[in-house]
Amino acid sequence: MTIKSTINADLTHFNTLGLPVIAPRLIEVFSVDDLFKLSRENFFEKEKPFILGGGSNILFRKALTRPVLKISISGIRVQEEDDNHVWIESGAGENWHNLVSWAVDRHYGGIENLALIPGTVGAAPIQNIGAYGVELEQVFESLEYFDLQDYLVKSFESENCEFGYRDSIFKRKLKGKVIITTVTLRLQKKNHVPNISYQALKSYLDERNIINPSIRQVFGAVIAIRQSKLPDPAMIGNAGSFFKNPVINQSAFQLLKEKYPDMPAYPLDHGQVKIPAGWLIEKAGWKGRRVGNVGTYDNQALVIVNHGGATGDEVYRHAVRIQKSVRKNFGIGLEPEVNIVE
Secondary structure, eight states: OOOEEEEEEEOGGGSTTOOOOEEEEEEEEOSHHHHHHHHHTTHHHHHOOEEESSSSSEEEOSOOSSOEEEEOOOOEEEEEEOSSEEEEEEETTSBHHHHHHHHHHTTOBSOGGGTTOOSBTTHHHHHTOEETTEEGGGTEEEEEEEETTTOOEEEEEGGGGOOBTTBOGGGTTTTTTEEEEEEEEEEESSSOOOOOOSHHHHHHHHHTTOSSOOHHHHHHHHHHHHHHHSOOTTTSEEEEEOBOOOEEEHHHHHHHHHHOTTOOOEEOGGGEEEOOHHHHHHHTTOTTOEETTEEEOSSOTTEEEEOSSOOHHHHHHHHHHHHHHHHHHHSOOOOBSSEEEO
């Protein structure tokens, strides 16, 4: 497939918030060769494009002034395997949930907890996606990327990626400087013990008397839980979890716990404590609340939704209102998980 180009492109269907943002040009590439071709045309130097994956973790605040480059490199293959493990290489443009389904169908374990996370495979390491007790870095092996400084294809192992909580080197030092082209994960072929430590997942399985769940049972449970809490972007525009769960120190947590005894928390290393952002937002009175065309989802306060006709700036202002309210009530700053594009 050759490079596809559209002038004055409507990005409504290229961002899961469903915002009607116009880009002066949309270029879609399907291979690394396409990237080399664009580099020979000096496209990257002249145009400084915005790189777009699945559009699931993006807030376009206003119309764009530069072209958008959509990465649609597809393909899933077994790169290597031994008795216990299999190394899976996926194109960056593959839908993440489709990759999870592909692995579950083959009884490969390790990413079943990450079902239904929206977006592409290429975006997964950028965000270090995680859910229900599992994070990408636990199964991540390596990736290849197209370097926008010298137009060469290079690779990174896990230690190069500087993974953190919903964070990586690609959100910081290498932001806008590389294009991820393929991702390789190491999954288990046998003796895989699914992670069911996350309370919501454990409760769901316990209620159904599933003691030693299979990979597919965990996969199905995660899908059911997510569908009960999170809106389908095809039905109502949203970008999933809008904010990161904040991390505070133990002394700050103890002070808040005295005031809010029911505050849930998850202990981390070095005396740090993670507080669910959704709980803070709900307690601050935002769950199910609507302002104009934008609101906070009825079933999950962590999700900001477009009820129809919203602009990027409306969504942004709603997020800021929530941040101010949570800081006023709890003294905690909420950091967006969504990438805000000005």
